[in-house]
Amino acid sequence: MTAAPAAGRRADRGQVVLGIETSCDETGVGLVRITADGPVLLGHAVASSQDEHARFGGVVPEIASRAHLEAMQPTIRAAFSDAGVDPRDVDAVAVTAGPGLAGALLVGVAAAKAYAAAWDVPLFGVNHLAGHVAADTLEHGPLPRPAVALLVSGGHTQLLRVDDLACSITEIGTTVDDAAGEAYDKVARLLGLGYPGGPVIDRLAADGDPAAVRFPRGLTGPRDPAYDFSFSGLKTAVARYVEQTQRDGRTVDVPDVCASFQEAVADVLSAKTVRAAADLAIGTVIVAGGVAANGRLRALVEQRCAAAGLSLRVPRPGLCTDNGAMIAAVGAHVIAAGGAASGPYLTGNPGLPVAMVHVP
Numbered sequence: 395m396t397a398a399p400a401a402g403r404r405a406d407r408g409q410v411v412l413g414i415e416t417s418c419d420e421t422g423v424g425l426v427r428i429t430a431d432g433p434v435l436l437g438h439a440v441a442s443s444q445d446e447h448a449r450f451g452g453v454v455p456e457i458a459s460r461a462h463l464e465a466m467q468p469t470i471r472a473a474f475s476d477a478g479v480d481p482r483d484v485d486a487v488a489v490t491a492g493p494g495l496a497g498a499l500l501v502g503v504a505a506a507k508a509y510a511a512a513w514d515v516p517l518f519g520v521n522h523l524a525g526h527v528a529a530d531t532l533e534h535g536p537l538p539r540p541a542v543a544l545l546v547s548g549g550h551t552q553l554l555r556v557d558d559l560a561c562s563i564t565e566i567g568t569t570v571d572d573a574a575g576e577a578y579d580k581v582a583r584l585l586g587l588g589y590p591g592g593p594v595i596d597r598l599a600a601d602g603d604p605a606a607v608r609f610p611r612g613l614t615g616p617r618d619p620a621y622d623f624s625f626s627g628l629k630t631a632v633a634r635y636v637e638q639t640q641r642d643g644r645t646v647d648v649p650d651v652c653a654s655f656q657e658a659v660a661d662v663l664s665a666k667t668v669r670a671a672a673d674l675a676i677g678t679v680i681v682a683g684g685v686a687a688n689g690r691l692r693a694l695v696e697q698r699c700a701a702a703g704l705s706l707r708v709p710r711p712g713l714c715t716d717n718g719a720m721i722a723a724v725g726a727h728v729i730a731a732g733g734a735a736s737g738p739y740l741t742g743n744p745g746l747p748v749a750m751v752h753v754p
């Protein structure tokens with residue numbers, strides 16, 4: 395397989411890349427066009443199996459894999475219809491090669507191989523985490539280099555130094571236990587709010603008092619690692635607070651607990667991100683991943699970046715949660731940089747490190 399544009403295809407208008415995302419519980423398909431100013435979003439579609447996982451309080455891998463299989467073809471059709479292009483317009487296929495759930499990744503990779511073979515175009519296995527960062531370029535254009543990215547999702551919480559979206563992303567901090575989104579999901583479960591926890595806590599917190607309970611801010615002591623995170627103690631503190639309140643015969647004020655928990659998460663995430671940018675003398679901050687859809691995090695990071703003189707980029711909420719457009723965007727960056735296409739043995743890698751932006 396080759397990264398070169400197929401003969402006779404849209405050389406004049408820029409190649410079209412189709413992206414497929416299946417790393418967790420969203421089947422996403424997106425179409426972007428490569429331009430001199432970076433990838434431009436043509437259209438995308440997302441099918442979610444969230445409702446099927448809700449009664450289990452978290453994602454059930456087997457259910458997610460089956461849901462991807464069932465949703466793949468309809469989501470491909472929906473994305474083409476949204477973008478107003480058809481399969482003959484596609485010049486390359488990009489697919490999430492990891493990290494993610496093994497079975498779920500396999501469905502996407504198998505589908506991507508089949509489409510690439512049928513359409514006779516090259517295939518690019520790409521990194522899901524890079525995808526979250528690349529999503530921002532669809533909305534705000536080329537990324538200043540270098541940039542600091544805070545990546546906050548259900549499976550990851552990382553501070554990244556991004557020197558080149560196509561090939562140079564370095565982790566500078568990570569969570570030592572739970573991811574931020576995981577903390578939202580676990581706290582929602584213990585409050586009986588269902589799955590996923592982020593959107594419902596975000597909504598309820600709007601009616602609560604963020605100062606009602608002072609929950610702990612993990613790893614913020616003077617001797618703690620500056621760029622690492624810990625959310626497991628926070629989740630336990632919420633559980634203890636709820637138990638104690640009930641033992642005392644008082645009613646748990648759910649909006650107050652949501653607002654106070656959310657304040658603790660947003661406080662730590664925004665403080666460490668701004669500190670990393672200042673320490674590294676980097677002027678641009680990006681916040682990406684599902685938790686970047688959170689209202690309080692967006693507001694606090696905006697306030698703190700402004701105070702520190704940093705320029706901030708956050709994709710719109712619909713591009714923060716998992717989608718195929720972000721995967722197509724990484725594919726576009728890799729192709730524009732001359733990256734090699736993936737070979738026929740491409741497979742899903744559940745533990746793919748963020749430094750591996752694409753899998754040749």
Ligand code: KG4
Nearest residue numbers: 547548549575590592684685687688715716
């Ligand atoms: O990036 P994403 O869609 O999937 C992963 O790669 O994990 O992130 C999903 C996570 C879930 O934990 C969900 O609860 C959280 O993002 N999330 C939010 C919000 N919307 C989604 N967390 C806080 N506030 C939100 N509005």
Ligand code: ZN
Nearest residue numbers: 547683684716
């Ligand atoms: Zn994600």
